[in-house]
Amino acid sequence: MKVVILGIDGYIGWPLAxxxxxxxxxxxxxxxxxxxxxxxxxxxxxxxxxxxxKDRIKDASKFYGxxxxxxxxxxxxxxxxxxxxxxxxxxAIVHLAEQRSAPYSMIGLKQARETLIQNMGGTIxxxxxxxxxxxxxxxxxxxxxxxxxxxxxxxxxxxxEIEYRGRKDTLPFPKFAGSWYHWSKVHDTxxxxxxxxxxxxxxxxxxxxxxxxxxxxxxxxxxxxxxFDIDEVWGTALNRFCVQAVLGMPVTAYGKGEQRRGFLxxxxxxxxxxxxxxxxPEIGEYRVYNQFDEHYxxxxxxxxxxxxxxxxxxxxxxxxxxxxxxxEKDQHYYNPEHKKLKELGYKPSGNLRAELEKxxxxxxxxxxxxxxxxxxxxxxxxxxxxxxxx
Amino acid sequence: MKVVILGIDGYIGWPLAxxxxxxxxxxxxxxxxxxxxxxxxxxxxxxxxxxxxKDRIKDASKFYGxxxxxxxxxxxxxxxxxxxxxxxxxxAIVHLAEQRSAPYSMIGLKQARETLIQNMGGTIxxxxxxxxxxxxxxxxxxxxxxxxxxxxxxxxxxxxEIEYRGRKDTLPFPKFAGSWYHWSKVHDTxxxxxxxxxxxxxxxxxxxxxxxxxxxxxxxxxxxxxxFDIDEVWGTALNRFCVQAVLGMPVTAYGKGEQRRGFLxxxxxxxxxxxxxxxxPEIGEYRVYNQFDEHYxxxxxxxxxxxxxxxxxxxxxxxxxxxxxxxEKDQHYYNPEHKKLKELGYKPSGNLRAELEKxxxxxxxxxxxxxxxxxxxxxxxxxxxxxxxx
Numbered sequence: 054m055k056v057v058i059l060g061i062d063g064y065i066g067w068p069l070a071x072x073x074x075x076x077x078x079x080x081x082x083x084x085x086x087x088x089x090x091x092x093x094x095x096x097x098x099x100x101x102x103x104x105x106x107k108d109r110i111k112d113a114s115k116f117y118g119x120x121x122x123x124x125x126x127x128x129x130x131x132x133x134x135x136x137x138x139x140x141x142x143x144x145a146i147v148h149l150a151e152q153r154s155a156p157y158s159m160i161g162l163k164q165a166r167e168t169l170i171q172n173m174g175g176t177i178x179x180x181x182x183x184x185x186x187x188x189x190x191x192x193x194x195x196x197x198x199x200x201x202x203x204x205x206x207x208x209x210x211x212x213x214e215i216e217y218r219g220r221k222d223t224l225p226f227p228k229f230a231g232s233w234y235h236w237s238k239v240h241d242t243x244x245x246x247x248x249x250x251x252x253x254x255x256x257x258x259x260x261x262x263x264x265x266x267x268x269x270x271x272x273x274x275x276x277x278x279x280x281f282d283i284d285e286v287w288g289t290a291l292n293r294f295c296v297q298a299v300l301g302m303p304v305t306a307y308g309k310g311e312q313r314r315g316f317l318x319x320x321x322x323x324x325x326x327x328x329x330x331x332x333x334p335e336i337g338e339y340r341v342y343n344q345f346d347e348h349y350x351x352x353x354x355x356x357x358x359x360x361x362x363x364x365x366x367x368x369x370x371x372x373x374x375x376x377x378x379x380x381e382k383d384q385h386y387y388n389p390e391h392k393k394l395k396e397l398g399y400k401p402s403g404n405l406r407a408e409l410e411k412x413x414x415x416x417x418x419x420x421x422x423x424x425x426x427x428x429x430x431x432x433x434x435x436x437x438x439x440x441x442x443x
Numbered sequence: 444m445k446v447v448i449l450g451i452d453g454y455i456g457w458p459l460a461x462x463x464x465x466x467x468x469x470x471x472x473x474x475x476x477x478x479x480x481x482x483x484x485x486x487x488x489x490x491x492x493x494x495x496x497k498d499r500i501k502d503a504s505k506f507y508g509x510x511x512x513x514x515x516x517x518x519x520x521x522x523x524x525x526x527x528x529x530x531x532x533x534x535a536i537v538h539l540a541e542q543r544s545a546p547y548s549m550i551g552l553k554q555a556r557e558t559l560i561q562n563m564g565g566t567i568x569x570x571x572x573x574x575x576x577x578x579x580x581x582x583x584x585x586x587x588x589x590x591x592x593x594x595x596x597x598x599x600x601x602x603x604e605i606e607y608r609g610r611k612d613t614l615p616f617p618k619f620a621g622s623w624y625h626w627s628k629v630h631d632t633x634x635x636x637x638x639x640x641x642x643x644x645x646x647x648x649x650x651x652x653x654x655x656x657x658x659x660x661x662x663x664x665x666x667x668x669x670x671f672d673i674d675e676v677w678g679t680a681l682n683r684f685c686v687q688a689v690l691g692m693p694v695t696a697y698g699k700g701e702q703r704r705g706f707l708x709x710x711x712x713x714x715x716x717x718x719x720x721x722x723x724p725e726i727g728e729y730r731v732y733n734q735f736d737e738h739y740x741x742x743x744x745x746x747x748x749x750x751x752x753x754x755x756x757x758x759x760x761x762x763x764x765x766x767x768x769x770x771e772k773d774q775h776y777y778n779p780e781h782k783k784l785k786e787l788g789y790k791p792s793g794n795l796r797a798e799l800e801k802x803x804x805x806x807x808x809x810x811x812x813x814x815x816x817x818x819x820x821x822x823x824x825x826x827x828x829x830x831x832x833x
Contacts, residue, residue, distance in 0.1 A: 131552055131553075131556070131832055135831070135832045162521055162567070162568070162571040165567055165571070166521070166564060166567055166568075169564075169567060169634075170560050170564060173559055174556060174559075174560060177552070177555055177556055178552065178556075181552040181555070181831045181832070182831065182832075184829075184831065185832075204614055205610060206605070206606075206610040206611065206612045206614075207607060207608045207610065213607065215607065216596075217596040217597060217603060217605065218596065218597045220595060220596040220597065220776070221595065221596065222594050222596045224594055224596075224619070225617045226617065227614040228615075229614070230633075230637065231637075233634075233637070236634060236637055239633060240630045240633070243618070243620075243626055243630070244559075244623075244626060246619070247620065247621075247623075247626055250770060251770045251826050251829075252827065380640060380641045386610070436641050437642065439571075439641075441525070441571045441572065441574065441575035442522065442525045442571070442572075442575075
């Protein structure tokens, strides 16, 4: 199958490209190098050494004997999207090309607009190009578990059957996101449901949990790293905790630390995306699944990092609670369903506690880079103080 | 109270300005004359004679002794929004400044992008400017009953309490809109809920039904008309039916004609907006209500136009069903709640059947304009054929 990966230069895009190549598929990548540019704007960068796209493509072709096609450009430009879709006519498109940071979207009005408008604009261009050029192709779109928020009831996979005042219907589950970034994904989900309703596009909308880990089988064998961000804007809580442990800083949990989220390893994220591609929805079907393995609270993550950190690094790791820069419930019910991927054949490859050892070792190995960027680890972006015009 | 009306040049904006002035409030208007420009692009125009803003302001000041302040510009420009908000520091903002046509949004990718991006961008600028400049002001924002779609269960006012798998929560009612325009309003609603959550902004989100009528008490006394659109892009079904009856064309119902929607008169729309302004939500409150009087099916509207038209015009009015250019259920359950405005004091001033006579008379009075634009009445915009790049 021929797969176009939008955002091939990103954390998930690159290992997905390697896996697809290895399994014999044709891969075409698209990227604007937006994330590289924006991460360096906040004085940070990937602590794993990442090559530029030309060398990445060389590495991949050396190992797997196939060359990745590549287009540099911005998918918020309709002409660009129509151009590569016309030339490539893919069987599947994996859409990872969105601004992906909640704190970035909350820095101020400029970043809020950029997040909302870029993310929506790219997705809209894409569904029109699909309708016009490859109406039977499969769009695998990355959403986030964060679209659901933290309701006081179970979270189903996309839709739920409800009874209300004596009548029944199956409706989209009501979303309540926690940042402009997360809302941009809700808006995408809504727009995709509509594109499916009007033109019958075949779509998988993946509500993905937080992804952790520095590698996959293919990254190991090619030694062609994917990025690993550790700052308050672009890094996840777990990444920041690992860096704090390695650099002898206290591990800083936001607020009470009882915020609970779904997680899965990078290895599993790639396996799940492959499952989605290999077992596409029917023509005309809009499919949603919740893509995560287990859920953990921030306090649990901090405790695991402390435990593993102390074992590997041989010294004490302190845990500290700091003011929560976000606006979110820090104690809440959380019971999201995740059956559909298991029905498709997903088997978790390990678990967070086991993987943590490897992450801490990798962070320690690249500690020089972590030291370079350590001033960007502590929170500076406060939801309530999102900047206006200035 | 000082009220800024965004979209003061529009169908609702102008009569609202007159009512506010008459009741002694200070009114400042903002408009980019977007609707005038876009309507003429489809070869159409208001059949009621509408003056330019300068003369409108003169008319109003002659009658009510107060001058309306006015800013010409696009609220999707953050600098412009901050500028007039800084200068005016309003007590309330009524936001009517959005692309408001479902068919326009479905013409093609260009119009879809324009609708989604302009509408969202303006609203985002506004909530930031409110937070920074007038954090206690009241935002009265026009949404649409069309955000809800046509679920097979009752439609509450914004939120509903649900029990799901043995647990309960009060959540936003799941939306399912029927065009990019309607979705742009859903996206706004979501963004407003979030702005309220993070910054405590005081917001009324009005889910308004279809508005009918050519006038209000103030339009009658000032003879300063508001626009009345009759083409397939900018006119409502009822407006098109009235023009068809007057011009001796068959009244054309889309599809089976069992689509059912909520309606209210222009007089009542203005009265309801005044109620919302005079009885604002608490500081920090996000309030939603469903603003309509009665619901009717397309077939019922067609029958009323036939009945009234034949009486007034003295000849037969034919009803014809044509292929539905939209993608929508043409038979469905429909039971939206509308209690909250009645609790605030809303009393309907009349009803659609009674008002129809006056509408048909006015259309007949301006039949020369209706004749000028009659080629734009029949459907040309088909949802399934929304244009891509070209």
